[in-house]
Each structure stands twice: as structure tokens, then as C-alpha cells.
Amino acid sequence: MKQELYDLAAWGLKEAKAAGADACRIGIDGERTVEISYRDRKPENIKEASTKSLALEIFVNGRYSVMSTSDLRRDALKDFIGRAVAQTKLLAEDPFRTLPDPKYYQGRQTIDLEQVDPAYGALTPGDRHAFVKAIEGACLETGGDKVISVTAGSTDGYGESLLMTSNGFDGYSELTYFVGNAGMTGKDEGDRRPAEYSGAVALRRRDLPKPEEIGAEAARRTLALFGAKKIKTETLPIIIENRVVSRFGDGFMQAMFGRSIQQKQSFLADKKGQKVGSDFFVLIDDPFVKGGLGSRLFDGDGIAAVKRVMIDKGVVRDFYIDWYYSRKLGGEPTTGRPSNVIVPPGKRSVAEIMKDLGRGILITGFIGGNSNSTTGDTSIGIVGQLFEKGVPVQAVSEMNIADNHLKIWQRLVEVANDPYPYGAERVPSLVFKDVVVSGA
Amino acid sequence: MKIFSRRDFLKTGAMAGAATVASPLLSRDWYALSGAEAPGYFEREFGITDEMCRRVLAEALARGGDFADLYFEHTVSNYLSLEDGKVNRAASDIALGVGIRTVKGDQVGYGFTQELGEKPMLAAAATAATIASGSGRPPGGRFSSLRLADYYPLKSLLTAVPLESKLPLVQAVNDRCFALSPLVVKVNASFADQQKRILIVTSDGVKAEDLQPRTYLTAVVVAEKSGKRERAGWNFGGRRDFSYFTPALIDELAKTAVDRTLVMFDAVQPPAGEMPVVLGPGLTGVLLHEAIGHGMEADFNRKKISTYCTMIGKKVAEPFVTIVDDGTLPNMLGSINVDDEGTPGQKTVLVDKGILTGYLQDKISAKFYGVQPTGNGRRQSYQYAPIPRMRNTYMQAGPASRADVIKAAGNGIYVQDVSNGQVKIGEGDFAFYVFQGRMIENGQLGAPIKDVNIMGNGPKMLANTIMVADDFELSQGGTGSCGKGNQSAPCGFGQPTCLIKSLTVGGTRG
Numbered sequence: 001m002k003q004e005l006y007d008l009a010a011w012g013l014k015e016a017k018a019a020g021a022d023a024c025r026i027g028i029d030g031e032r033t034v035e036i037s038y039r040d041r042k043p044e045n046i047k048e049a050s051t052k053s054l055a056l057e058i059f060v061n062g063r064y065s066v067m068s069t070s071d072l073r074r075d076a077l078k079d080f081i082g083r084a085v086a087q088t089k090l091l092a093e094d095p096f097r098t099l100p101d102p103k104y105y106q107g108r109q110t111i112d113l114e115q116v117d118p119a120y121g122a123l124t125p126g127d128r129h130a131f132v133k134a135i136e137g138a139c140l141e142t143g144g145d146k147v148i149s150v151t152a153g154s155t156d157g158y159g160e161s162l163l164m165t166s167n168g169f170d171g172y173s174e175l176t177y178f179v180g181n182a183g184m185t186g187k188d189e190g191d192r193r194p195a196e197y198s199g200a201v202a203l204r205r206r207d208l209p210k211p212e213e214i215g216a217e218a219a220r221r222t223l224a225l226f227g228a229k230k231i232k233t234e235t236l237p238i239i240i241e242n243r244v245v246s247r248f249g250d251g252f253m254q255a256m257f258g259r260s261i262q263q264k265q266s267f268l269a270d271k272k273g274q275k276v277g278s279d280f281f282v283l284i285d286d287p288f289v290k291g292g293l294g295s296r297l298f299d300g301d302g303i304a305a306v307k308r309v310m311i312d313k314g315v316v317r318d319f320y321i322d323w324y325y326s327r328k329l330g331g332e333p334t335t336g337r338p339s340n341v342i343v344p345p346g347k348r349s350v351a352e353i354m355k356d357l358g359r360g361i362l363i364t365g366f367i368g369g370n371s372n373s374t375t376g377d378t379s380i381g382i383v384g385q386l387f388e389k390g391v392p393v394q395a396v397s398e399m400n401i402a403d404n405h406l407k408i409w410q411r412l413v414e415v416a417n418d419p420y421p422y423g424a425e426r427v428p429s430l431v432f433k434d435v436v437v438s439g440a
Numbered sequence: 441m442k443i444f445s446r447r448d449f450l451k452t453g454a455m456a457g458a459a460t461v462a463s464p465l466l467s468r469d470w471y472a473l474s475g476a477e478a479p480g481y482f483e484r485e486f487g488i489t490d491e492m493c494r495r496v497l498a499e500a501l502a503r504g505g506d507f508a509d510l511y512f513e514h515t516v517s518n519y520l521s522l523e524d525g526k527v528n529r530a531a532s533d534i535a536l537g538v539g540i541r542t543v544k545g546d547q548v549g550y551g552f553t554q555e556l557g558e559k560p561m562l563a564a565a566a567t568a569a570t571i572a573s574g575s576g577r578p579p580g581g582r583f584s585s586l587r588l589a590d591y592y593p594l595k596s597l598l599t600a601v602p603l604e605s606k607l608p609l610v611q612a613v614n615d616r617c618f619a620l621s622p623l624v625v626k627v628n629a630s631f632a633d634q635q636k637r638i639l640i641v642t643s644d645g646v647k648a649e650d651l652q653p654r655t656y657l658t659a660v661v662v663a664e665k666s667g668k669r670e671r672a673g674w675n676f677g678g679r680r681d682f683s684y685f686t687p688a689l690i691d692e693l694a695k696t697a698v699d700r701t702l703v704m705f706d707a708v709q710p711p712a713g714e715m716p717v718v719l720g721p722g723l724t725g726v727l728l729h730e731a732i733g734h735g736m737e738a739d740f741n742r743k744k745i746s747t748y749c750t751m752i753g754k755k756v757a758e759p760f761v762t763i764v765d766d767g768t769l770p771n772m773l774g775s776i777n778v779d780d781e782g783t784p785g786q787k788t789v790l791v792d793k794g795i796l797t798g799y800l801q802d803k804i805s806a807k808f809y810g811v812q813p814t815g816n817g818r819r820q821s822y823q824y825a826p827i828p829r830m831r832n833t834y835m836q837a838g839p840a841s842r843a844d845v846i847k848a849a850g851n852g853i854y855v856q857d858v859s860n861g862q863v864k865i866g867e868g869d870f871a872f873y874v875f876q877g878r879m880i881e882n883g884q885l886g887a888p889i890k891d892v893n894i895m896g897n898g899p900k901m902l903a904n905t906i907m908v909a910d911d912f913e914l915s916q917g918g919t920g921s922c923g924k925g926n927q928s929a930p931c932g933f934g935q936p937t938c939l940i941k942s943l944t945v946g947g948t949r950g
Contacts, residue, residue: 381871400946
């Protein structure tokens with residue numbers, strides 16, 4: 001299959017050049033995936049498919065366009081490429097649109113990122129069904145007579161990807177992935193039917209938790225939401241749980257991209273070298289984590305991956321800047337998108353921190369909300385537990401936190417010791433003080 | 441699950457607001473077709489015959505499925521964008537494939553292939569068939585082609601419009617925005633068009649074809665004033681052809697985008713807590729869609745995970761509240777001539793004068809409830825099985841005047857524009873981001889507000905809708921889409937001005 005991708009990429013580049021392109025970059029993805037879900041102790045959905053797709057970026061006379069297709073018949077592709085090149089010539093000239101200087105391709109690491117599970121090929125339908133049945137069984141058992149509905153699922157797949165440019169770059173990568181999840185809806189007071197989920201994704205099957213743990217956790221989380229209500233608006237310390245903290249952090253990350261900065265849509269645009277958070281705020285982009293979901297040896301431009309400290313003790317050290325926006329901004333490129341986002345863990349567990357905080361809210365889920373990357377204003381609905389002296393005393397819902405990213409990260413007062421292992425954002429639970437939590 | 445898909449990454453970038461489209465890769469015959477085109481597109485272009493479909497369906501039912509269907513898709517998308525004063529990026533995409541579904545009771549087996557040859561289709565059908573484990577039976581007799589209404593008649597195909605005609609459109613948006621205010625420092629404009637062709641063939645003998653257009657024109661403006669920056673945007677679109685984009689519409693788009701940006705310099709944060717909320721007309725129908733519409737999708741009720749599953753026939757709102765999901769509105773984004781499992785587009789009343797009368801049904805749920813499907817079986821693409829989804833969801837006009845509704849609120853907030861809504865189906869709890877609105881003080885509109893959340897509970901909000909005005913509006917946008925089950929689908933929204941007795945507002949002032 002790998003050679004097939006290389007042959008198609010080389011052919012595509014040749015066709016694009018023949019059609020009049022000055023330069024081009026081609027990406028080809030192939031993927032096989034299997035999904036199974038169970039409900040009421042029988043399969044609810046079974047899905048299996050193989051896909052392949054091609055994306056071609058065309059540079060001609062300082063002009064640029066992108067074409068992509070799942071129709072890989074050579075005659076259809078040839079026609080499509082020819083039309084795309086012709087179309088590109090009609091666009092406005094953009095002197096910043098070029099392939100990267102090949103010097104940025106250099107220095108690529110050759111380490112094994114361990115993103116392929118050698119056992120993937122041996123996975124049988126029986127293995128998959130047994131895994132999902134175990135998740136469902138544990139959820140039903142833990143949920144007991146409070147269960148209205150349980151859905152359990154698994155997805156696994158193998159993907160490969162090739163990137164090739166007309167100025168000498170080629171990079172191939174492959175990975176496997178495994179997902180286990182469960183969702184439970186329970187019968188609470190009145191018409192309320194709280195629902196929660198648990199899930200994990202990993203590139204190596206051995207890195208997933210046991211299926212029984214996934215199922216039981218979904219039930220425990222659902223039961224914890226029983227009796228949820230809003231409390232009065234109050235200024236409190238909050239702990240954002242590790243598995244949902246990236247959703248809040250995304251509002252900050254939006255402002256770190258070259259496009260946001262160049263298009264004047266970033267509240268961080270003039271903050272490089274300045275302190276925007278407390279000393280606890282450290283953010284590292286590490287593309288070399290073994291088995292990491294965001295690990296890679298090169299990015300979408302072909303630029304060799306580098307580990308970078310983006311935020312150091314609250315000070316902005318770097319931005320995510322791809323080749324195009326580096327030219328528009330007049331600086332060096334870093335990379336256009338995050339790899340594994342790491343916040344180094346602290347020393348104490350969430351339980352220990354809760355004991356010391358007195359009264360506060362442990363946020364276990366977000367709902368709705370948004371963040372304005374231009375101003376930093378953010379407002380988001382929360383779900384979680386009000387706690388006092390370390391003990392949850394009331395599930396809360398229909399509540400909200402609102403703040404500004406340039407202010408709230410200054411009030412980051414502790415980082416827990418529990419980095420989330422099942423995502424490209426390996427961020428621990430974070431503790432903020434003096435947050436207005438809106439409710440009744 | 442797609443992770444690290446370069447194609448998706450590029451597509452997402454290109455879509456920065458919604459769809460893409462491609463330079464047509466189709467035969468010249470196809471260009472010539474418009475309006476009531478001759479049936480048989482997939483047979484002409486890809487050699488898909490009734491006999492071939494019959495054999496594939498037979499394979500899908502080979503292990504005893506109750507029902508099977510084929511969903512062929514050929515979607516061509518194009519996208520143009522302007523940045524820093526130049527239309528300097530184009531993107532094109534072609535999606536081609538067939539999804540094959542086998543249904544056994546409420547169980548679904550699904551396979552798809554991007555190659556429209558019989559061999560790969562039979563393989564995908566064999567995958568779908570594994571949901572059952574009995575003996576097969578062949579599909580019925582002849583396929584009967586559905587005669588469908590046309591809710592989006594086109595004078596010409598969007599993909600037949602030359603690029604040279606689209607470029608000035610996008611450039612004009614940029615130029616108009618800059619001309620409107622010296623405070624404008626950046627403009628992003630984009631134009632997208634899409635032609636989605638589908639063919640549905642079912643084991644119970646239905647055959648339906650449709651050509652679903654989609655287009656939009658957007659403007660996003662950044663302005664600077666006294667060291668502060670603000671950003672806002674607007675868009676127009678729907679299931680329309682190119683003639684929709686007149687100079688007057690471009691003027692309106694630019695003016696709306698600039699006005700919405702400049703007003704934000706004067707915005708204040710409302711106090712946090714519970715207060716009366718007035719929802720303005722049009723786009724705030726998104727809130728209705730999320731907070732109430734999703735809970736009325738039949739699959740959530742069949743599984744008893746929606747808070748509305750015990751409320752059919754019960755009073756859920758005041759008598760002046762009627763809520764409709766309608767696939768038949770001309771040129772609206774959520775309109776469909778046929779849904780993605782072969783049921784004609786139609787209008788479905790969900791709440792009739794305050795009484796919950798029905799759910800949004802796909803075929804599986806309709807069979808469970810013993811009712812007819814309502815034409816809400818929709819999917820993102822051939823890669824997904826259909827599920828109950830909304831089309832254009834709206835509340836009908838009520839008896840009050842807009843001025844009386846605002847006056848009755850006393851002190852609260854007026855919501856003009858919401859986004860990023862989310863609902864928890866079982867609890868009914870929802871949260872929405874208020875992009876723009878106004879304070880209401882002593883029954884009068886006051887200072888602008890922005891960037892706050894409102895939270896509430898769907899059934900409670902419905903019951904607490906205490907006034908509905910007579911100024912019903914449908915959103916004229918072309919970028920609206922709804923997410924469910926990792927799938928997105930274009931949807932329309934609408935609403936008159938209405939007063940909610942109390943919702944929680946998430947400000948920063950305690």
C-alpha cells in the first residue's frame with residue numbers, strides 16, 4: 001500500500017506540473033476503520049469501511065489553490081488537476097504563497113514514535129465484540145436500577161499518510177488507533193434523565209484502560225449528576241477536570257496561531273515575551289511523545305518537528321506559525337498546528353487540592369459557550385460538583401463561568417498531578433481562584 | 441473515526457465558515473442540465489443500473505436483514521476566499537461514494553465504498569449484512585421512482601458559473617466593507633457553492649434522485665478603535681443559484697457585517713444571574729433548534745433518553761406557541777426534496793398550540809412508533825447511516841407586538857445573535873453563546889452586550905415562553921449546520937421575537 005501511495009503522489013505531481021503548475025504539494029491518506037456499538041446487550045451498529053483521499057496544493061505564477069477528492073480514477077483525476085491548475089491562474093497573485101524553503105525540511109528526526117500497534121492485524125471480530133460487551137456489562141452493573149439506557153462502543157483503525165512536494169520533500173506516516181466508550185442515561189427525579197459518558201483513545205491497544213473500567217466510569221459519572229441544580233451566583237475557586245480542560249484551553253490556543261495574529265484576530269498578538277499567566281502556566285509542544293496522538297516527525301508544510309516551550313511560567317515564548325503566515329508576518333516559521341500539548345503535572349491529586357480549597361466547584365463538563373480570539377472574552381456553561389472541604393455536596397448544572405483569557409490565567413493557582421493520557425492535549429486538572437460562577 | 445486526515449484538515453481550513461466546491465469534473469452533458477434535469481444521473485455517469493442495485497441489495501439482505509438501502513453521492517464543492525484585499529485562495533472538493541445499510545429491527549449494519557463498481561459494492565453490502573444472522577430473501581420487484589416536489593428550483597447550476605463571475609463578487613464584499621468605515625482594518629470574505637447529487641434505492645422498491653445545491657457569501661470584519669479590536673461577520677446563502685447574489689445583497693451583507701462589528705465597541709457585560717430574556721427574531725431560532733428540537737428527534741425518544749419521551753399529547757407550552765420542522769420552504773438551507781432514506785420532504789408540526797404532537801421520524805423510529813416517517817432521515821454523506829435530523833425548525837408568529845414583548849421584560853437582556861449552542865438531551869439543559877444583544881432596562885433596549893452565555897432547560901424554557909410577537913423571520917444564512925452523532929447537516933432556523941420569563945445569564949459581574 002505504501003508504494004501505491006508513492007506512485008500515485010508522484011503521478012499527481014507530474015500531472016500538475018504538466019498542466020502548468022510551478023510547484024505543488026500532494027497529500028494522500030488511506031484508512032481502514034471498524035466501529036461497533038451495543039445497546040440492550042445486542043449490536044446496535046456495525047460499520048466497516050476503507051477510504052482513500054487525495055489533496056493537491058497548486059502554486060502557479062504566485063497564485064494558489066487546493067483541490068481534494070475521493071474519486072481516484074486516473075482519468076477523472078487528470079481532468080480535475082487540469083481544471084484546478086487553470087482555475088488557479090485566474091486568482092489574485094499572492095507573493096507569500098510558496099512551498100517552504102527546503103532548508104526547513106532538514107533535521108527531521110528518525111525515531112520510532114510507536115504509533116503503530118503490531119497487534120492490530122490480529123484483532124478479530126470476536127475480540128471487538130467481547131471488548132464492547134464488557135464495557136456495556138460493567139456500565140449496566142454499576143448503574144443498576146438507575147439505568148434507562150446504556151450504549152457502549154469501540155472503534156479501531158489503521159491509517160497511512162503520505163506528503164510529497166515538488167521541491168524535494170516526502171514523508172510517510174502510519175498509525176493505528178483504538179477507542180472504547182460508554183454512555184449512560186439514568187432515571188433521576190421528575191423528568192430529568194442525566195447522561196454522561198466515558199471514553200478513551202490510544203494508538204496502542206495496551207494503552208487503553210480495561211473495558212470494565214470504561215463502562216463503570218460512565219455509570220459513576222452519570223450517577224454523580226443526579227439531583228443536579230444551579231446554586232446562587234458566587235465567586236469561587238474552580239478545578240477544571242483533566243479530561244475537559246482542553247476545551248477551555250482551546251480559547252487561549254486560538255489566539256496563538258499565525259493567521260489569528262496576522263489577521264488582527266488575536267488577543268496575544270502583541271504579547272510575545274510578556275507575562276499573560278501565573279508561574280504555574282507552562283505549555284510545551286512536544287511532537288516526540290512515544291505513542292502520542294499528536295506525535296509526528298514533520299508538519300503539514302513538511303517542516304521538521306521540533307519540541308518547543310510555548311508558554312514558560314506565564315510568559316509567551318512562541319506562536320504556532322506556518323510557512324505562509326511566517327512570510328506574511330516577516331519572521332521564522334515554527335509549525336502551523338499543535339502536536340502534543342503538554343502542561344507539566346503538579347504534585348498533588350485533585351482530591352488533596354479539594355480538601356485545601358474549602359468551598360469550590362469541580363468542573364467535569366462544559367456545555368455550549370465560546371471564546372473570542374480577538375478580545376479574549378470567554379463564557380461557557382459548566383456541569384460538575386460543588387464541594388466543601390474536599391467532599392462533593394451538590395451536583396450543579398445550568399451554571400456558567402465567564403472571564404477573559406488575559407485575566408483568568410493569572411489566577412491559575414495550582415496544577416494537579418493527573419495529565420490526561422487519552423488525547424493530544426496532555427493537560428492535568430487546573431485550579432483557578434476567584435472565578436464568578438453564575439447560577440440562580 | 442478520522443484522525444490526522446490531511447484531506448479533512450485542508451477541507452476544514454477551506455471551509456472556514458462552511459462548504460467548499462470544486463471545478464466540475466463532469467461531462468459536458470452535465471453542465472447543460474439544470475432545473476428539471478432528466479433522471480438517471482448515476483446511470484449515465486457511473487453505470488449504476490437497477491439490476492446492479494438489485495444484486496447489491498440482495499447481498500445486503502443475504503443474512504436476513506429486514507430492510508436495506510443504497511445511498512449514492514456525488515458532491516462537487518468550490519470555495520473562494522479573500523484575505524488582505526485579494527481573492528487569493530481557491531479550493532475544490534469532490535466526494536464520491538455509496539453507503540449501504542442493512543436494518544434488522546433497530547440494529548444497523550453499514551458499509552461504504554468510494555468505488556462505484558459492483559465488486560466493491562457487493563463487499564460493502566456483505567459488511568452491512570453482518571448485522572443479521574439468518575437466511576436471506578431477495579428484494580422486491582421493480583423500483584418505483586419517486587416524483588418529488590422541487591423546493592430549490594435553479595435557473596443554472598452553481599458549478600457551471602465560471603470562476604471569472606465569482607471573483608468580483610468576493611472582491612466587492614471587501615471593497616464595500618472598507619468603504620463603510622475608516623475603523624475597518626481587516627476583511628475576510630468568501631464564497632462557496634456546492635452541488636450534491638444523491639440517488640437512494642431501497643429494498644422495498646423506492647428509487648429517488650435529488651440535486652441539492654448550497655451556497656453562501658460571507659464577510660468577517662475586524663475594526664480598531666482607541667486601541668481596542670472587535671470582530672464580527674455575517675453571511676447570506678441557502679439552496680440558491682448564482683442570481684441570488686445581487687449588488688443590493690452585497691451592500692446589505694457588508695453593511696450588516698460592519699455595523700455588527702462597530703457596535704461591539706460600546707458593549708458592556710450584563711450582570712450574572714437569572715433574568716427575563718427576550719429572543720430577537722430570526723437567527724435566535726438556533727436556540728429553539730438546540731434546546732427543544734433535538735429532544736424531539738425520535739431516536740432519542742425511542743431510546744427513552746430524551747426528556748420529551750413521555751410528553752406526547754401533553755401541554756408543553758402556552759397556546760400561542762406552535763413549533764414546526766419544515767423541509768419544504770423555498771430555497772432555505774434545511775429544505776430537502778427527499779430525505780436520505782427516500783422519504784419525500786415535508787412539513788412536520790412538533791408543538792401545536794402548546795401541545796406536543798409528534799417527533800421527527802426516520803424509518804427505524806417510525807416503525808417503532810407505528811407511524812409514517814416524516815422525512816427527517818438525514819446524513820452527512822455516504823460515509824454515514826441516516827439518523828433523525830432537523831430541517832428548518834422554527835416557532836410560528838404569535839399575537840403580541842415586538843414593542844410590547846420588550847416592554848414586558850422590564851429588566852433583562854435582549855438576544856440578537858447566538859452561536860455554539862449545546863443541549864444535554866436527557867436533562868434538557870442547554871447553554872448558548874450570545875454573540876450580540878442589548879440590555880433591557882425599564883422595558884427599553886439599552887446598551888449593547890456581547891460574549892456572554894445564557895443557560896436554561898429546554899422544557900422549562902418552552903413552558904416559560906410567556907409572549908410571542910408577530911414578527912416572524914427566517915434566518916437567510918447559508919452556513920448553518922447541526923452536529924449529531926459525529927455528523928453535520930445543513931439546517932435552517934427561524935423565530936419571532938419572544939419573551940422567556942427567566943434564564944441564567946453568565947456575566948462577569950456577580
